[in-house]
Amino acid sequence: MYGRKAFQLVKELASGEKGQLTPYNSDLFDQVTAECSQHHLELQSLIRKIQEEGLDVQTTRNSEHYGSLIHHLALVRNKRCLMAYVHNRAEIIRSLIWKVGPVLPQEIQERLSHTEEEYFKRHSAALQSCMSRLDLDLTVDMVPPKDPYIQVRVLDDIGVVLSDDKTTNFARHSMHFLKRTDAEQFISRGLMEELTG
Amino acid sequence: MTSESASTPGIDGDYEALISTTDVELLKRAWRNEKAAPEILHFESALIQRIRGQIQLMEETVEEFSGSGIDPLSVSLYQMDLDRTQYLLRSYLRIRLQKIEKYIFHISNNSEVQSRLSGQEKGFARRCTEDMERHLEESVLSKLPDNYRDILKQSIISEENDMVPEPHLDTFVVCKSRRFLGPFQLDGSDELLEMKPDDLCIIHYKSIRERVQEGEIDLV
Numbered sequence: 216m217y218g219r220k221a222f223q224l225v226k227e228l229a230s231g232e233k234g235q236l237t238p239y240n241s242d243l244f245d246q247v248t249a250e251c252s253q254h255h256l257e258l259q260s261l262i263r264k265i266q267e268e269g270l271d272v273q274t275t276r277n278s279e280h281y282g283s284l285i286h287h288l289a290l291v292r293n294k295r296c297l298m299a300y301v302h303n304r305a306e307i308i309r310s311l312i313w314k315v316g317p318v319l320p321q322e323i324q325e326r327l328s329h330t331e332e333e334y335f336k337r338h339s340a341a342l343q344s345c346m347s348r349l350d351l352d353l354t355v356d357m358v359p360p361k362d363p364y365i366q367v368r369v370l371d372d373i374g375v376v377l378s379d380d381k382t383t384n385f386a387r388h389s390m391h392f393l394k395r396t397d398a399e400q401f402i403s404r405g406l407m408e409e410l411t412g
Numbered sequence: 413m414t415s416e417s418a419s420t421p422g423i424d425g426d427y428e429a430l431i432s433t434t435d436v437e438l439l440k441r442a443w444r445n446e447k448a449a450p451e452i453l454h455f456e457s458a459l460i461q462r463i464r465g466q467i468q469l470m471e472e473t474v475e476e477f478s479g480s481g482i483d484p485l486s487v488s489l490y491q492m493d494l495d496r497t498q499y500l501l502r503s504y505l506r507i508r509l510q511k512i513e514k515y516i517f518h519i520s521n522n523s524e525v526q527s528r529l530s531g532q533e534k535g536f537a538r539r540c541t542e543d544m545e546r547h548l549e550e551s552v553l554s555k556l557p558d559n560y561r562d563i564l565k566q567s568i569i570s571e572e573n574d575m576v577p578e579p580h581l582d583t584f585v586v587c588k589s590r591r592f593l594g595p596f597q598l599d600g601s602d603e604l605l606e607m608k609p610d611d612l613c614i615i616h617y618k619s620i621r622e623r624v625q626e627g628e629i630d631l632v
Contacts, residue, residue, distance in 0.1 A: 248555040255557035334547040341539040360495040
């Protein structure tokens with residue numbers, strides 16, 4: 216049945232967890248593009264038949280016309296599904312750039328196609344360049360501030376970090392009293408947690 | 413509402429003179445409107461410029477205070493205020509950039525919307541468009557047959573761009589007016605609506621769009 220495979224692609228998108236990427240399904244993607252080429256060939260041969268019979272392609276309404284219309288509509292539907300697949304994944308990738316920054320953790324990177332990795336790098340660079348022209352880091356301060364300083368506990372070994380005027384050793388399980396904006400990038404990557412109360 | 417703004421900021425002057433509460437209030441309002449509106453609004457360039465100057469002044473003041481023996485509680489209160497203003501500024505700019513990312517083709521094809529962006533945002537929008545076009549072409553369009561390779565049209569026989577995601581202007585928003593607004597007609601219905609100051613209403617964004625842009629109605 217026409218459009219089944221494209222439908223499966225879109226379903227994969229919809230059924231995944233919100234904001235999470237499933238591995239890029241290049242097999243299914245290629246199958247859909249192959250189907251598109253097939254539709255196009257059929258479409259062209261039907262149009263040719265109309266022309267061979269000496270009829271006007273624009274206004275004829277015979278079975279070849281309707282056959283070619285079906286192929287055209289199926290092709291266009293496949294195109295919309297493919298575009299939606301790529302577009303929505305790109306949206307998730309952009310939200311990751313805001314949350315996690317310019318370097319992706321390994322398990323997420325494995326799920327991207329090669330072009331998506333390129334897009335990720337290019338878009339990160341675009342964002343960085345915009346922020347540096349504004350002279351403001353827009354990826355910190357994601358929640359309204361309650362306290363200027365917060366207490367954090369380090370979850371993973373970060374090692375020695377140079378900040379402003381001192382070096383601190385962020386060893387696992389150690390607790391620190393940091394400026395909120397400094398701690399935010401570690402918290403969003405899961406390397407630290409905020410201690411409340 | 414008083415209309416004084418920080419025009420003579422002396423470092424040794426009163427702290428209140430450094431932070432114009434009016435400007436922060438304006439920023440808060442601009443931020444709220446931007447957050448609630450489905451489309452991108454006009455960039456408040458004068459306001460943002462003033463706020464950035466004031467933030468810089470506040471930072472210098474706080475540094476001075478923390479070295480000069482003023483009690484740490486006061487210093488942390490000033491710091492808190494500074495943090496809050498910085499959060500508003502960052503969030504305002506961030507929300508706008510995210511809207512640009514989301515509706516990038518709509519923005520690049522619509523010169524009226526483009527006129528609402530700041531200079532840096534326009535540059536960012538240009539790069540976003542290029543990146544997205546390239547990404548879509550490499551992943552999808554290059555693999556499709558000839559007449560179906562356009563990014564914005566479904567195929568060569570589409571009469572207009574039919575694949576551009578646009579902001580949903582008929583979402584419902586909560587809004588209130590600052591003064592009495594005479595009866596005006598709502599889009600798409602014969603009802604007339606009157607708004608008294610501080611009344612909360614839930615309406616289609618489309619109906620109050622111009623009034624939001626002119627500052628008569630605020631989104632909540």
